[in-house]
Amino acid sequence: MAATDHPIPQPRSSILGRHRLPGGANLWIGGGVIAVIFLVAVFAPLLAPHSPYDQDLSLRLAPPVFLGGTWAHPLGMDNLGRDYLSRLIYGARISLFIGLGTVAISGVFGTTLGLLAGYYRGWVDQVAMFIVTVRLSMPLVLVALAVVGLLGSSLTIIVAVLASLLWDRFAVVARATTMQLREQDFVLAARAIGCSPLWIMAREILPHLMGSIVVIATLEMANAILLEAGLSFLGLGVRPPAASWGLMIAEAKDLVFFESWLINIPGAALFVLVMAINLLGDGLRDRLASAQRK
Amino acid sequence: MSTPVSRVLTVERLRIEFAAGQSRSAPVRDVSFAIDRAETLCIVGESGSGKSLTALAVMDLLPQRAERTAARIDFCGEDLARASRRRLQELRGNRVGMIFQDPTTALNPLYTIGNQLEEVWRKHRGGSGRDRVVQLLERVGISGAAERLNQYPHQLSGGLRQRVMIAMALLCEPQLVIADEPTTALDVTVQAQILALLASLQREFGMALILITHDFGVVSQIADHVAVMYAGQIVETGSTRDVLDTPLHPYTRALLECIPEPGRPRLQPLGVIPGMVPSRITDAPGCTFANRCSLVSADCRRPPVVPLKDQGNGRASRCILPLPIRTDSLRAEFSA
Numbered sequence: 120m121a122a123t124d125h126p127i128p129q130p131r132s133s134i135l136g137r138h139r140l141p142g143g144a145n146l147w148i149g150g151g152v153i154a155v156i157f158l159v160a161v162f163a164p165l166l167a168p169h170s171p172y173d174q175d176l177s178l179r180l181a182p183p184v185f186l187g188g189t190w191a192h193p194l195g196m197d198n199l200g201r202d203y204l205s206r207l208i209y210g211a212r213i214s215l216f217i218g219l220g221t222v223a224i225s226g227v228f229g230t231t232l233g234l235l236a237g238y239y240r241g242w243v244d245q246v247a248m249f250i251v252t253v254r255l256s257m258p259l260v261l262v263a264l265a266v267v268g269l270l271g272s273s274l275t276i277i278v279a280v281l282a283s284l285l286w287d288r289f290a291v292v293a294r295a296t297t298m299q300l301r302e303q304d305f306v307l308a309a310r311a312i313g314c315s316p317l318w319i320m321a322r323e324i325l326p327h328l329m330g331s332i333v334v335i336a337t338l339e340m341a342n343a344i345l346l347e348a349g350l351s352f353l354g355l356g357v358r359p360p361a362a363s364w365g366l367m368i369a370e371a372k373d374l375v376f377f378e379s380w381l382i383n384i385p386g387a388a389l390f391v392l393v394m395a396i397n398l399l400g401d402g403l404r405d406r407l408a409s410a411q412r413k
Numbered sequence: 414m415s416t417p418v419s420r421v422l423t424v425e426r427l428r429i430e431f432a433a434g435q436s437r438s439a440p441v442r443d444v445s446f447a448i449d450r451a452e453t454l455c456i457v458g459e460s461g462s463g464k465s466l467t468a469l470a471v472m473d474l475l476p477q478r479a480e481r482t483a484a485r486i487d488f489c490g491e492d493l494a495r496a497s498r499r500r501l502q503e504l505r506g507n508r509v510g511m512i513f514q515d516p517t518t519a520l521n522p523l524y525t526i527g528n529q530l531e532e533v534w535r536k537h538r539g540g541s542g543r544d545r546v547v548q549l550l551e552r553v554g555i556s557g558a559a560e561r562l563n564q565y566p567h568q569l570s571g572g573l574r575q576r577v578m579i580a581m582a583l584l585c586e587p588q589l590v591i592a593d594e595p596t597t598a599l600d601v602t603v604q605a606q607i608l609a610l611l612a613s614l615q616r617e618f619g620m621a622l623i624l625i626t627h628d629f630g631v632v633s634q635i636a637d638h639v640a641v642m643y644a645g646q647i648v649e650t651g652s653t654r655d656v657l658d659t660p661l662h663p664y665t666r667a668l669l670e671c672i673p674e675p676g677r678p679r680l681q682p683l684g685v686i687p688g689m690v691p692s693r694i695t696d697a698p699g700c701t702f703a704n705r706c707s708l709v710s711a712d713c714r715r716p717p718v719v720p721l722k723d724q725g726n727g728r729a730s731r732c733i734l735p736l737p738i739r740t741d742s743l744r745a746e747f748s749a
Contacts, residue, residue, distance in 0.1 A: 240477060241477070303518060304513055304514075304515060304518035304519040305518060305519055305520055305521040305522075307469075307474060307513065307519070308511070308513055308519040308520070308578075309521070310474055310505065311472065311474055311505055311506060311510075311511035311513075312505060312506030312511075312532070312533045312536070312581065313502045313503060313504070313505035313506035313507060313533075313536055313537060314502070314536070315502055323521055326523045327523065
């Protein structure tokens with residue numbers, strides 16, 4: 120019942136069959152893959168067979184196991200003779216850090232802005248919408264390039280830049296939903312029992328937004344990870360010798376016609392992570408929507 | 414002006430305006446009323462007559478684009494028309510309780526009812542007040558109150574939810590309760606129970622009760638005084654018995670003619686008020702009801718706006734005709 124503003128999802132048949140709850144398969148597959156990548160990132164120093172930085176030039180471009188390599192370096196060695204598996208494992212840290220950090224900052228900022236705009240309307244709304252318009256009129260990659268080019272590229276700067284560029288969806292969705300919710304009787308009832316506007320926003324309205332916020336957060340997290348890879352590929356992201364999946368692709372691009380596995384491996388890792396995040400987002404959306412329908 | 418000590422609320426010349434681009438409408442104009450301790454005032458009117466806006470305006474709960482002006486909104490000696498936002502927040506839910514029409518939407522679906530009730534107490538009195546909440550829930554007729562606290566609104570029936578809303582409004586023992594069509598969304602049998610509950614709670618707590626309704630059945634059951642609203646104005650006020658027995662204003666009279674009653678001769682048609690409540694109401698000269706009134710004359714449309722004239726005995730009516738109007742002439746009009 121209630122929460123009438125959310126689309127009511129149709130129960131979806133799950134490929135796992137036994138799960139009756141909507142979003143089951145997506146949720147578990149996406150969540151599972153992310154959990155594995157997260158654990159790998161956290162325990163990278165324990166899991167990585169070698170240092171991601173140590174070079175052994177005699178073994179440079181040694182192929183991975185499935186292309187006839189040895190188990191000493193399961194994913195082979197890059198063109199500077201560094202263990203590719205270890206670099207991949209350390210790269211997961213960067214991707215997750217960028218993804219989570221960006222979404223944490225941009226989510227809080229965008230949601231707050233949207234809540235204020237949707238609740239107060241009037242000039243607050245106009246100012247907020249102007250900021251959103253300004254943000255939307257800036258081309259993401261160009262601005263990121265310019266700022267990183269000017270300020271240099273450290274992890275913090277990249278997170279800050281991405282966070283300042285990826286909050287707009289949070290703001291727009293939070294604003295639209297808040298505008299609908301503030302007309303609901305329970306908001307009026309909350310005012311009638313003496314709740315302050317801030318309290319109403321935080322306690323009465325925000326919980327109703329969480330479903331959509333979480334879904335957007337997953338989308339934007341995938342977005343941020345891809346943007347970081349893009350920046351690193353262009354040489355403006357993570358600095359060598361640190362390992363980032365985008366940087367690994369960049370370093371391998373000259374060899375794409377000769378040793379294509381050098382690009383395929385980090386590319387596949389990126390694909391799996393982004394895919395898993397999106398699956399998780401879909402699953403969460405279905406689950407939250409059905410929980411609210413109760 | 415001397416006001417009796419038992420006076421709880423005095424509203425004088427309340428006006429609510431909406432500005433939409435160039436055009437303005439004033440769905441509530443020149444509304445004045447007063448209510449004493451332990452008294453029930455019913456504000457009656459059709460949809461769109463401005464009765465709900467009037468109720469919301471008292472505690473400044475109008476939608477943002479509404480502009481409220483009033484000569485005075487005196488609540489227990491305090492002028493609410495000039496009270497600060499913070500002060501109003503302190504009063505709401507604490508000394509003035511509100512009950513809304515639709516209990517299915519007035520409770521937040523994401524919190525248990527115990528949570529929502531205790532929040533009121535925490536806000537105004539501090540502490541969780543769980544004992545008080547349980548006690549009051551039982552008083553409003555919810556059995557097994559302690560277990561109910563952990564239930565969500567969707568787990569309760571409409572009648573139970575309205576009882577929860579009533580408990581929420583009464584939790585801090587307010588001096589005034591404003592109930593906006595509290596029984597409209599409920600079954601007829603539940604309606605009667607809720608009204609009886611409100612009446613008995615009022616006797617117990619001694620609060621003033623403003624009840625907004627369009628149902629004269631409700632009025633006759635519970636009200637001490639009635640204010641009949643039409644198109645944003647109070648057209649008639651008085652004690653319930655006087656107004657129901659000898660209505661002075663043609664509108665009140667026409668409304669009463671529209672009520673089907675048991676024992677009414679089968680072939681006698683029900684009264685009908687031709688036309689509609691004007692949808693965009695502004696200050697018009699003369700009488701706002703003129704276009705639908707069966708007793709209309711040319712004088713009715715002349716300026717100025719017809720004032721609410723005191724008819725003695727605590728009654729007032731907004732009509733230019735010499736009063737009281739003969740009942741028979743009106744009957745004849747309607748059955749013709």
